[in-house]
Amino acid sequence: MPVSTSTKNLLNEVGGISSFAGRFFSQWYKPRYEIAEFFRQCYVIGYKSLPLVGLTGFIMGLVLTMQLRPTMVDYGVESQIPAIVGIAIIREIGPVLTALIFAGKIGSSIGAELGSMKVTEQIDAMEVSGTNPFKYLVVSRVLAATCMLPVLTVMSDAISLYGSYLGVNIRGTTSFSLFWIQVFESLDFYDVIPAFIKTYFFGFAVGLIGCYKGYFSSKGTEGVGRSANSAVVVSSILIFIIDLLAVQITDVLGYN
Amino acid sequence: MIKKSVANNIKLGAFVIASLIFLIMIFYMIGKNKHLFGANFTVKARFENVQGLKIGNNVRFGGIDIGTVKKIEIINDTLMEVVMTVDHKLKKILRKNAIASIGTDGLVGNKVINIEANRLPDHAAEENDILLTQKSVNTDEMMRTLDRTNNDVNIVAENLKIITQKINKSQGLWDLITNRKIAIHFNKTAENIEKASMEANKIGVNTNQIIRKISNGRGILGKMISDTLLYSNFNQTIVNFKKAGIRTDSFLLKAENMINNIESEINYGKGPIHALLVDSSNTLLFKKSMLNIEKGTEGFNEIIDAMKHHFLFRRYFKRIENEKIKSGNP
Amino acid sequence: MSNTILKKENIDTIETQKKTEPVLMVSHLYKSFGDNKVLIDFNLKLNKGENVVVLGKSGSGKSVLIKCIIGLLLPDEGEIHVLGENVVEQTSSSLDKIRAKIGFLFQSNALYDSMTVRENLEFPLRRHWIKNNPDEVNQLVQQALEDVGLGYTIDMMPVELSGGMRKRIALARTLILKPEIILYDEPTTGLDPITGKEIIRLMIHIKEKYNTSSLIISHDMNCVKLAADRIIILLEGKCYAEGDYETLRKDKDAKVIQFFE
Numbered sequence: 001m002p003v004s005t006s007t008k009n010l011l012n013e014v015g016g017i018s019s020f021a022g023r024f025f026s027q028w029y030k031p032r033y034e035i036a037e038f039f040r041q042c043y044v045i046g047y048k049s050l051p052l053v054g055l056t057g058f059i060m061g062l063v064l065t066m067q068l069r070p071t072m073v074d075y076g077v078e079s080q081i082p083a084i085v086g087i088a089i090i091r092e093i094g095p096v097l098t099a100l101i102f103a104g105k106i107g108s109s110i111g112a113e114l115g116s117m118k119v120t121e122q123i124d125a126m127e128v129s130g131t132n133p134f135k136y137l138v139v140s141r142v143l144a145a146t147c148m149l150p151v152l153t154v155m156s157d158a159i160s161l162y163g164s165y166l167g168v169n170i171r172g173t174t175s176f177s178l179f180w181i182q183v184f185e186s187l188d189f190y191d192v193i194p195a196f197i198k199t200y201f202f203g204f205a206v207g208l209i210g211c212y213k214g215y216f217s218s219k220g221t222e223g224v225g226r227s228a229n230s231a232v233v234v235s236s237i238l239i240f241i242i243d244l245l246a247v248q249i250t251d252v253l254g255y256n
Numbered sequence: 257m258i259k260k261s262v263a264n265n266i267k268l269g270a271f272v273i274a275s276l277i278f279l280i281m282i283f284y285m286i287g288k289n290k291h292l293f294g295a296n297f298t299v300k301a302r303f304e305n306v307q308g309l310k311i312g313n314n315v316r317f318g319g320i321d322i323g324t325v326k327k328i329e330i331i332n333d334t335l336m337e338v339v340m341t342v343d344h345k346l347k348k349i350l351r352k353n354a355i356a357s358i359g360t361d362g363l364v365g366n367k368v369i370n371i372e373a374n375r376l377p378d379h380a381a382e383e384n385d386i387l388l389t390q391k392s393v394n395t396d397e398m399m400r401t402l403d404r405t406n407n408d409v410n411i412v413a414e415n416l417k418i419i420t421q422k423i424n425k426s427q428g429l430w431d432l433i434t435n436r437k438i439a440i441h442f443n444k445t446a447e448n449i450e451k452a453s454m455e456a457n458k459i460g461v462n463t464n465q466i467i468r469k470i471s472n473g474r475g476i477l478g479k480m481i482s483d484t485l486l487y488s489n490f491n492q493t494i495v496n497f498k499k500a501g502i503r504t505d506s507f508l509l510k511a512e513n514m515i516n517n518i519e520s521e522i523n524y525g526k527g528p529i530h531a532l533l534v535d536s537s538n539t540l541l542f543k544k545s546m547l548n549i550e551k552g553t554e555g556f557n558e559i560i561d562a563m564k565h566h567f568l569f570r571r572y573f574k575r576i577e578n579e580k581i582k583s584g585n586p
Numbered sequence: 587m588s589n590t591i592l593k594k595e596n597i598d599t600i601e602t603q604k605k606t607e608p609v610l611m612v613s614h615l616y617k618s619f620g621d622n623k624v625l626i627d628f629n630l631k632l633n634k635g636e637n638v639v640v641l642g643k644s645g646s647g648k649s650v651l652i653k654c655i656i657g658l659l660l661p662d663e664g665e666i667h668v669l670g671e672n673v674v675e676q677t678s679s680s681l682d683k684i685r686a687k688i689g690f691l692f693q694s695n696a697l698y699d700s701m702t703v704r705e706n707l708e709f710p711l712r713r714h715w716i717k718n719n720p721d722e723v724n725q726l727v728q729q730a731l732e733d734v735g736l737g738y739t740i741d742m743m744p745v746e747l748s749g750g751m752r753k754r755i756a757l758a759r760t761l762i763l764k765p766e767i768i769l770y771d772e773p774t775t776g777l778d779p780i781t782g783k784e785i786i787r788l789m790i791h792i793k794e795k796y797n798t799s800s801l802i803i804s805h806d807m808n809c810v811k812l813a814a815d816r817i818i819i820l821l822e823g824k825c826y827a828e829g830d831y832e833t834l835r836k837d838k839d840a841k842v843i844q845f846f847e
């Protein structure tokens with residue numbers, strides 16, 4: 001019996017998220033367009049996440065380089081550090097790390113914000129004020145998250161690589177231009193494009209789950225907390241699932 | 257409120273543009289490395305075997321990346337045409353008679369086309385010119401030579417062994433002392449030995465050359481080999497070979513001396529016992545030399561064995577074996 | 587049940603009063619959530635310039651009723667006529683037009699936490715496409731804040747305000763559209779009695795100033811005594827009793843008496 005109820009809960013969750021996504025797709029392109037709100041959300045979701053994403057990206061680049069160094073020195077391929085770190089950051093670490101940080105910051109804040117709006121009837125108040133709250137709140141946030149995560153990821157990649165450059169120069173000397181030339185030389189379009197495309201899906205997942213959890217938050221402040229928490233958990237899991245799918249798809253298409 | 261949102265939008269815009277610039281820079285740099293931008297011109301080269309060359313592989317002139325492979329077409333069953341796009345700046349530099357060859361950049365099979373200038377003068381290359389080609393020394397062939405050399409060494413050693421055995425059966429010694437014809441025969445044998453030792457020397461030189469080829473400018477493969485034990489083993493063998501060669505030389509000198517002695521013995525009749533003494537010491541020396549040569553060959557065989565198990569060459573040796581089996585079973 | 591005006595008589599009274607067209611009329615309303623039947627054949631009418639109080643215990647479905655009227659909940663059966671239009675049958679855009687004429691004061695105020703007081707008041711104006719000229723908008727905002735006596739809070743955030751102030755700001759937000767009908771969902775709940783009375787006085791003041799009709803949902807006797815022209819008791823999903831304060835207070839029915847103890 002407990003197995004069947006937990007299965008039921010899972011199916012209920014998946015079904016709920018799917019129909020919520022369906023509602024998003026049936027509404028986002030129809031007027032009225034909440035453009036001002038979209039840009040406001042882009043600012044809040046994108047720009048305001050930059051310090052956090054940048055800091056984690058920087059540390060990741062630096063640490064990755066310093067951790068790799070001893071092994072690379074052992075094999076006598078120290079000069080390949082920029083190439084290897086470049087590929088690792090651009091293909092996998094940059095997109096996934098940024099998405100996870102993004103899920104932690106934005107997923108939870110969207111979940112909590114919409115949850116408390118739901119609980120205190122602000123969503124109802126919007127509806128009676130001539131506003132489609134789904135468009136005003138959900139569509140604008142999901143679109144903003146979808147558009148901003150790729151931008152954040154690119155910034156984070158750049159900052160990560162800069163961190164790596166500093167990491168290389170702690171114990172060695174590689175000129176700034178040589179470092180970047182080596183990074184770019186190791187890259188191909190097939191490294192950059194799939195990694196870039198998948199960040200759109202990550203952003204969409206984080207925005208959608210955050211909104212879903214908040215929009216259907218249960219009453220009470222406890223419900224708000226739970227929305228925020230499960231928004232982070234579910235969107236983090238979804239990020240890994242999407243990542244897995246992405247690698248499979250690029251593999252099948254032969255872009256690896 | 258409006259002012260604030262304008263300020264926010266400005267920040268947002270700066271942020272988006274900054275990341276857009278970085279993204280474009282990535283694409284531009286990759287594109288530049290692939291010579292996607294700027295004016296290009298096309299040259300062609302025809303090969304019997306393109307050795308796994310792919311579209312997008314680099315084209316180098318004097319070691320500098322100047323373009324990429326754009327197309328590979330099959331002209332007929334023995335001829336493949338490779339179309340390359342090359343930076344237009346090379347138009348004034350590249351000659352019609354430049355020589356293209358297929359090489360390897362690095363260990364993991366990134367093929368490159370190397371274009372080298374011909375020493376003879378010619379006109380500047382034009383659009384769609386077909387360049388001269390040179391069959392490249394590839395690792396497969398190098399390995400084949402190595403194996404052949406190994407076989408030669410085996411044969412030499414075999415010959416030497418037979419000779420020693422013959423000498424060991426000292427029954428013929430008396431004939432040697434008395435019969436001049438046999439002495440002449442012996443002379444010939446010695447000549448053979450000399451040849452063999454020369455062969456052995458040649459092997460040493462050959463192997464040396466191969467090693468030099470491998471370690472000189474053949475990319476990571478060379479480095480790999482020079483980094484591993486393999487190379488030191490190789491070197492050791494060559495030293496052994498040389499030692500063996502020197503020993504053979506000194507043995508030949510002594511053998512010649514012996515023959516001279518035997519001749520003078522016969523001619524001046526100093527008696528057989530003396531000759532026998534000379535002979536025995538010579539035989540001992542001879543044996544020692546043989547042992548050295550054998551050791552050298554063994555070492556070489558060991559290396560070949562080791563290489564057979566080395567991941568880089570495993571595929572090659574398997575193929576050789578398969579070929580042997582095929583030719584063995586008609 | 588002598589003083590209780592039942593459903594049929596109710597309709598009869600409507601029919602006899604046809605010349606004074608009611609601004610709001612709810613007839614035969616059914617609403618249930620699963621097995622929980624909240625409203626069963628509920629009827630109500632609100633005449634122009636009238637203050638009607640709906641009395642009911644907590645959880646009796648008062649908020650459900652008021653949300654059906656504004657179109658936030660779709661009733662299972664029944665009709666809701668607001669200013670002559672049936673709310674149940676509207677498309678979303680025509681529903682918005684009706685909503686623009688109704689003010690709704692939420693039980694929890696529903697002030698937007700992320701916006702200042704000014705932005706909160708501007709929101710319905712801009713969203714209903716009513717005013718876009720900044721000067722006009724600004725003037726209306728000032729006016730609405732003056733009406734509730736909180737002009738100085740214009741650039742504050744809702745979290746900086748006390749409960750009574752928030753209620754008044756929320757009231758100002760419903761007033762800014764100059765509605766013909768105002769729906770109050772428990773306006774005094776959660777406030778101390780003195781502040782509650784202030785709010786009630788404000789409601790009466792607004793009614794007189796703008797000549798609005800109000801439907802007030804409450805279980806606060808102060809509110810009933812001061813503001814009600816007519817009282818409807820909502821019990822077991824039905825309109826159990828109806829009448830003015832004095833009549834209902836003298837009612838002998840035990841279920842009615844419990845509200846007036």
Ligand SMILES: Nc1ncnc2c1ncn2[C@@H]1O[C@H](COP(=O)(O)OP(=O)(O)O)[C@@H](O)[C@H]1O
Pocket residue numbers: 619622624642643644645646647648649650651
């Ligand atoms: N959206 C909803 N879903 C399910 N049940 C609801 C919903 N809204 C209200 N109810 C139920 O309807 C009943 C009446 O609720 P409500 O109208 O909020 O009571 P109150 O009279 O205190 O305002 C309650 O039993 C509540 O559980």
Ligand SMILES: [Mg+2]
Pocket residue numbers: 648649650693771772
């Ligand atoms: Mg209620």
